Amino acid sequence: MLGLSRLRRPRAIAAAVALTAALALVGTGHAGLPTAAHAQGPGPLPCTAPGRQPVTVVLVHGAWADSSSWNGEISELQRAGCAVRAADNPVENLTTDSEKVAAFVRAIPGPVLLVGHSYGGAVISNAAAEADNVVGLVYVDAAAPAVGEPLSALDGSTSVIATQPASELFEQVPGTPDGNTNLLLTENAFVNYFGDDLPKDRARQLWAAQTMTATPAIDTPSRYAAWKTLPSWYFISTGDKIITPESELAMARRAHSHVTVFHGGSHLTLVSHPDAVTAVIAKALRSTTR
Numbered sequence: 001m002l003g004l005s006r007l008r009r010p011r012a013i014a015a016a017v018a019l020t021a022a023l024a025l026v027g028t029g030h031a032g033l034p035t036a037a038h039a040q041g042p043g044p045l046p047c048t049a050p051g052r053q054p055v056t057v058v059l060v061h062g063a064w065a066d067s068s069s070w071n072g073e074i075s076e077l078q079r080a081g082c083a084v085r086a087a088d089n090p091v092e093n094l095t096t097d098s099e100k101v102a103a104f105v106r107a108i109p110g111p112v113l114l115v116g117h118s119y120g121g122a123v124i125s126n127a128a129a130e131a132d133n134v135v136g137l138v139y140v141d142a143a144a145p146a147v148g149e150p151l152s153a154l155d156g157s158t159s160v161i162a163t164q165p166a167s168e169l170f171e172q173v174p175g176t177p178d179g180n181t182n183l184l185l186t187e188n189a190f191v192n193y194f195g196d197d198l199p200k201d202r203a204r205q206l207w208a209a210q211t212m213t214a215t216p217a218i219d220t221p222s223r224y225a226a227w228k229t230l231p232s233w234y235f236i237s238t239g240d241k242i243i244t245p246e247s248e249l250a251m252a253r254r255a256h257s258h259v260t261v262f263h264g265g266s267h268l269t270l271v272s273h274p275d276a277v278t279a280v281i282a283k284a285l286r287s288t289t290r
Contacts, residue, residue, distance in 0.1 A: 045080035045278075046286045053110040055135065055288050056083040057281060060101055060127075062118025062142070063091050063213040064185050064194065065206075065268075069117065072274025073281065082285070089123055091213045094151070094220040098126035105131040113284055116142050117270050118243070119217060122151050128226035135288045137232040140270050140277055141240050144232070144251040145222035152218050154251065156244030160193045169193075173212060182212040193241045195268035206271070227255035231287060234258070235280045237265030258283065 048054040057077055059070040067086035077084040087104045090097050101123050105112050113136045116124035121142025128134040137144075143154045155161045161169065169189040173182040185194055190207035198206070234252035238245050238261060245261070252259045260280050262269055270277045 045077065045082055045282050046289050047077075047080055047082035048289060052289055054083055055111045055113050055285060056085060056108050057113050057115060057285070058101075058105055058108070059084065059086045060089050060114065060116040060120035060123050061086070062089075062116070062120045063217065064190070064210040065117070066209075066211050069268070069271055070274075073115075073270065073278045076274060076278040077281070089120060091119060091211065091217045093214065093216040094122055094126065094218075095223060097217060098123050098223075099130065102127040102130035105134060108133065111135040111288065113138065113281070113288055115140060115281060115284075118142055118267065119151060119213075122222060125226050126222060126224045128230060129224035134226070134230060136284050137227055137230050138235070138281055138284050139232065139248075139252070139257065140235045140280070141237050141243060141248065141265075141267055142234075143243060143248075144225070144227050144234075144255055144257075146225050146254070147223065148221045150219050150221050154243065154247055156247030159244050159247070160189070160241050164189075164193075178216075180215050182214050184210060184212055193267075195266050195271065196241065197239055197264060197266040197272050198268060202271075206268070227257070231284075232257040233260070233280055233284045235260050235262060235269075235277055237262045237267070237269040239265045240267045240269075242267040 059073065061067050061069050070086050074084055074086065087101045089101060105127060110133065112134050114124040114128055114134050115138040117140045121139045122145050124137055125144055128137060143151050145151060145154060169186060171184040171186055173184060185207065187207050190210065191200060191203040195203040195206060232255050234248065234257040236245050236248045236259060262276050265273060
């Protein structure tokens with residue numbers, strides 16, 4: 001998600017050259033990809049199928065957020081009668097965060113559709129490899145790292161994380177027991193880059209309530225890439241300034257994901273347009289409940 005290793009390395013991340021080459025191969029256009037307006041299709045949300053166990057949707061939030069960022073999607077899914085849970089994501093270390101989410105998922109009876117936003121995408125990519133009941137993955141303006149990739153390699157070369165000074169983006173909070181640094185987004189970064197399609201008052205409320213992110217969450221290499229063996233869906237906002245749509249599209253294509261492009265939005269489209277995100281979750285449910 002975020003190239004926080006820039007706090008240690010002042011310029012571009014180590015994988016920038018490889019990412020640029022990958023983007024050149026896949027291209028950056030969205031021609032032929034479905035738009036969010038047509039994602040759900042006709043009919044009610046497909047929470048169950050005759051003779052099949054219902055699929056539980058498990059939502060995993062990203063950095064500088066908490067489970068309340070999924071409130072809109074939870075409301076829509078519950079109204080449709082779908083089983084939905086929001087997993088706690090400590091945002092402390094990719095390995096341990098993923099293990100905690102995997103343990104939560106394993107405790108749920110029946111199949112699970114994992115949905116991750118932002119850093120949560122990396123968490124579900126790892127957690128699904130340690131939970132046999134996961135039947136699909138949905139990435140919402142998220143990162144889907146390959147094995148050995150840290151999140152700091154996946155922002156995209158035009159992300160504000162790559163182009164703006166770290167001192168203007170982050171407040172550093174020292175004092176973690178293991179000597180790492182916790183980070184908060186500055187008000188300017190949150191309001192003008194992170195959630196810039198939200199009303200300013202709403203964005204400031206979310207900035208004030210943000211949770212801290214520990215640097216190992218961002219810099220720890222991914223151990224697994226569950227998208228290699230599980231079907232996946234990718235929701236990409238063209239207005240995302242944190243993980244660029246070009247970077248997300250490259251990750252989606254290597255995962256052979258079903259891609260839906262939302263024109264506009266921000267890194268917090270899940271908050272500003274939960275109906276569009278829920279429509280993509282519905283597409284995944286239709287496939288996993290057939």
